[in-house]
Amino acid sequence: MNIIRVPVLSTNYIWCLYNYKNECIIIDPGEATKVLDILKKFQFRLRAILLTHNHIDHVNGVAPLIQYFPKTIVYGPTETKNNGSHFLVSEGDDFVLLQKKFKVLNLPGHTPGHIGFYSAPWLFCGDTVFSAGCGKICIGFAQYMYESFLKIRYLPRNTLIFSGHEYTLSNVNFAISILPQDQSIINYRNKIIKLYKKKQPTVPTTLNLELKVNPFFRCGNSNIKKSLNLPCDLKEEWQVFSELRKKKDSF
Ligand SMILES: [Zn+2]
Known part of the structure; x- marks a missing residue:
C-alpha cells in the first residue's frame, strides 16, 4: 500500500x-x-x-x-x-479495505464524535494530534481530548501519524515558548524551518518523535506546569493539558 x-x-x-x-x-x-x-x-x-x-x-x-x-x-x-x-463506525469496529485491516478508535475532543482509523503502522487521526501540537478542543471536551492523546500514546512507537493539517511551524514555535531549553524541541524546530524554507511537508510524523517534541504528550513534565504558572502539586494531568491548549489558543 x-x-x-x-x-x-x-x-x-x-x-x-x-x-x-x-x-x-x-x-x-x-x-x-x-x-x-x-x-x-x-x-x-x-x-x-x-x-x-x-x-x-x-x-x-x-x-x-x-x-x-x-x-x-x-x-x-x-x-x-x-x-x-x-x-x-465507532471504537471496536474494524473492516478490511484494499486487503488491509482498519480499526476504528474513538478520539473525541476536537469534535464530540471524532474518530481515527488505525491500520498498523498508520494512524489517520484527523484533527486530534498535529506534529508538535493538538487540535482545537470543542467546549467541555478537554479531558476527552487528553484521553484521546493517552490512547494514541500507547500505540506502537513506530506508528506513523497522518494529521489533517500542516500546522507544525506554529506548533513548534509554541512548544519552544513553553519549553525553551528543551533540546529535542530546539532541534526539531530547526529541522522544520529548513523544511518550510524548501516548501516541503512535515507530515506524517511518528509517535516516537511526538513523544519527544509534542508538549501535549508531556503534560506530566514539571517544567510545563512551571511555564503555565500552575501549582506543582496539581494532580490531574488533563488539567495541565487543558491549560496548555488554552494558552495555545491565544498564542
Ligand atoms: Zn476539524
Missing part, C-alpha cells in the same frame, strides 16, 4: 491510499477537484472514503466524489451521518 498527500485549501491534507491494483481510499476529502485530478492521472478506482469528523474542510468533497464513483462506500462517525456516510 502506498500513500499520496493531497494538500488542499490553505492547510488541509487529504490522504489517498492505493494498492498495486490501482484501487484507492480517500481520507477526509475537504474538496473534490484535486482528488479527482489525482484519480484521473493515476487511473485509480475509488473504493472507499473514510471520515474522521464532520467539519466542512474534511467532508465537503464527499458528494462530488460519490457522483463520479457511485459505488464508493463511506465510513465515518455518527456525526457524519448527514455528510454521506453509509457506515457509521
Whole structure:
C-alpha cells in the first residue's frame, strides 16, 4: 500500500491510499477537484472514503466524489451521518479495505464524535494530534481530548501519524515558548524551518518523535506546569493539558 498527500485549501491534507491494483481510499476529502485530478492521472478506482469528523474542510468533497464513483462506500462517525456516510463506525469496529485491516478508535475532543482509523503502522487521526501540537478542543471536551492523546500514546512507537493539517511551524514555535531549553524541541524546530524554507511537508510524523517534541504528550513534565504558572502539586494531568491548549489558543 502506498500513500499520496493531497494538500488542499490553505492547510488541509487529504490522504489517498492505493494498492498495486490501482484501487484507492480517500481520507477526509475537504474538496473534490484535486482528488479527482489525482484519480484521473493515476487511473485509480475509488473504493472507499473514510471520515474522521464532520467539519466542512474534511467532508465537503464527499458528494462530488460519490457522483463520479457511485459505488464508493463511506465510513465515518455518527456525526457524519448527514455528510454521506453509509457506515457509521465507532471504537471496536474494524473492516478490511484494499486487503488491509482498519480499526476504528474513538478520539473525541476536537469534535464530540471524532474518530481515527488505525491500520498498523498508520494512524489517520484527523484533527486530534498535529506534529508538535493538538487540535482545537470543542467546549467541555478537554479531558476527552487528553484521553484521546493517552490512547494514541500507547500505540506502537513506530506508528506513523497522518494529521489533517500542516500546522507544525506554529506548533513548534509554541512548544519552544513553553519549553525553551528543551533540546529535542530546539532541534526539531530547526529541522522544520529548513523544511518550510524548501516548501516541503512535515507530515506524517511518528509517535516516537511526538513523544519527544509534542508538549501535549508531556503534560506530566514539571517544567510545563512551571511555564503555565500552575501549582506543582496539581494532580490531574488533563488539567495541565487543558491549560496548555488554552494558552495555545491565544498564542
Ligand atoms: Zn476539524
